[in-house]
Amino acid sequence: MSRLGMHDVIVVGAGMVGAALALALARAGFDVAVIEPRAPKPWNAQDEIDLRVVALAPSSVDLFGRLDVWKQIAAARASAYRRMRVWDALAPGDLNFDAAEEGHAALGYIVENRLIQHTLWQALQREPRITMHSPGTVAATDATPDKRSLTLDDGSIAAAKLVIAADGADSALRGMAGIATSDRDYGQRAIVAHVATERAHDATAWQRFLPGATLAFLPLADGRSSIVWSVPDAESQRLLALDDATFCAELGAAFDFRLGRITATTPRASFPLRMKLAERYLAPRFALIGDAAHAVHPLAGQGVNLGLRDVDELCSTLTDARDTKRDFAAESVLRRYERRRRSDNVLSAHSFDAINRVFGSEAMPLAALRGAGMAVVDNIAPLKRAFARHAAGR
Ligand SMILES: Cc1cc2nc3c(=O)[nH]c(=O)nc-3n(C[C@H](O)[C@H](O)[C@H](O)COP(=O)(O)OP(=O)(O)OC[C@H]3O[C@@H](n4cnc5c(N)ncnc54)[C@H](O)[C@@H]3O)c2cc1C
Incomplete structure (x- = not known):
């Protein structure tokens, strides 16, 4: 059994949301580990425009600007609407x-998912405060009062004061942490x-x-x-x-x-x-973010934009707590993140659901x-x- 060390935060899943969060936290001075089963496919300018694209709202472009990746994305291939x-x-x-x-x-801007993931992935690899474990998949998790441990499928163990699941709508970590979802199959x-x-x-x-x-x-x-x-x-x-x-x-x-x-x-x-909403975002030393917390109907093109707003809120919640010498992973601290983001995400999800029903009927x-x-x-x-x-x- 190998030990992968103790970190401030482990982010599980380096999709657009997890990768942006890991980068934001590292830039804010946290020691971060990232666990991701698959490195994203590299992006090349001569490749056909990939089929998966997202409409990025100004709030997301603003976050990518602050993370210093937007210039590279825009120069590569982004289409303003x-x-x-x-x-x-x-x-x-x-x-x-x-x-x-x-x-x-x-x-806003229409951008390929693969270009965003590729650009963030490169930035993660340059960041000295980030340790990458990829390929890596979490097999089990366990919390004590001051940390959460993750056992990976190769038997190695990593631990952190806080684990954040950004592993998408079918989040395995969410299930392991005992968080239920309410689901609607459209x-x-x-x-x-x-x-x-x-x-x-x-x-x-x-x-x-x-x-x-x-x-x-x-x-x-x-x-x-x-x-x-x-x-x-x-x-x-x-x-x-x-x-x-x-x-x-x-x-x-x-x-x-x-x-x-x-x-x-x-x-x-x-x-x-489908719509899949986590009933809560927190468990001991654990939080959900992005599609792992809220998968919504794509009719308003807001899924990843909501996830990137989670990134901003969670990063500022953790930073404020650390700067005022509080335990940034305490449930009382994380409640601010949950309260602010869950209300926006649930309201948005139900609005898209209502629009789909009224106009689709x-x-x-x-x-x-x-x-x-x-x-x-x-x-x-x-x-x-x-x-x-x-x-x-x-
Ligand atoms: C047709 C369609 C159109 C859309 N259009 C838009 C749009 O215009 N605008 C918009 O904002 N949103 C749009 N969305 C939604 C958007 O694609 C998602 O909200 C977004 O991809 C979620 O990002 P994420 O990083 O939270 O999750 P994901 O993209 O699902 O990433 C999860 C990551 O976790 C990894 N992972 C999975 N399992 C594990 C595990 N067990 N352990 C570790 N890692 C794991 C995966 O490999 C992946 O890298 C659309 C969705 C669809 C289906």
Whole structure:
């Protein structure tokens, strides 16, 4: 049995959220270990744009700026979106957001997950206060009053004053720490692909609500758009089985031909959609973060943005406690993080859930509710500003 040493913090999982947290804590002066089963695939500029992309809100870009990785990400490949248009197949009007109206250069950026992970991973490896254990998987965990120990699958043992699970929606650590989740299976899948369109995307993120479905077009740096088409399971099987020409024709019609015809598509991939909310974020010497704490419907493109807001809050909670000579891993300290982030995450998750139900439904009472239309919201300036501010993480 080998001992991997004692650390201030161990972060389990180096996805976008775990890697950002480890970097933020190390930069704040904590001694951090990271355990991750798989190093991310390297990113190369000559590679095709990867199918998995995220819309980063300004709050996330701001965090990456402070971690000194944003310049590298932006220089590699990031696509600013300056406008957003949302409309509904069953009601009149569009909801329009414009960065210029908010006094900003962009509403956000579309970036490949793999580029973000690769850039953060490189930064982790340069950081003297970080010890990487990869490949490494946690097999068991145990807490005493002053530390938590992790046994890895090769039998080695690591320990820290605090262990943070950032191991994603199916978090094994969350189960080992005895934290339950409340789950909703949407019975939907998100189909993703990159498509070429007859007309330019105009640096605009587009979203259309359809009966039983939502469809987003996100502008890519090479002029194509990345689509996220969330549809019921059976419909996803049908759409995935279509030949490219028929798929493009159906996609164009579902998108109301806002960018003209769809002229080409990459192969498609799909992901099951569910909401999974941890009932609490804390256990002795243990906290949850990112999708391990809250997996949400992707219709608002906020999953990783919520996780990165967790990073900011958790990092400042731990730093404040340490700087005032308190035990940063005490449950009384961590409660501030849990209280502030759980309320935002749960509210966001239920808002996306409600939007999915109201706009995704063909049932009459809900169809009547949506009948008020986007035009109404678009014309109420304070309401619109509130939507925009929340999406931006301000
Ligand atoms: C179709 C789709 C579109 C989306 N679009 C957006 C968007 O536009 N904007 C947005 O903000 N969000 C979006 N999301 C959500 C976003 O992808 C997730 O919120 C985000 O990836 C979560 O990051 P994470 O680091 O918390 O978890 P993950 O990305 O799941 O990373 C978890 C990490 O933990 C590691 N791990 C797993 N098990 C273990 C273990 N046992 N031990 C150690 N490590 C482990 C994994 O290898 C991985 O590196 C979308 C999601 C989907 C499905």
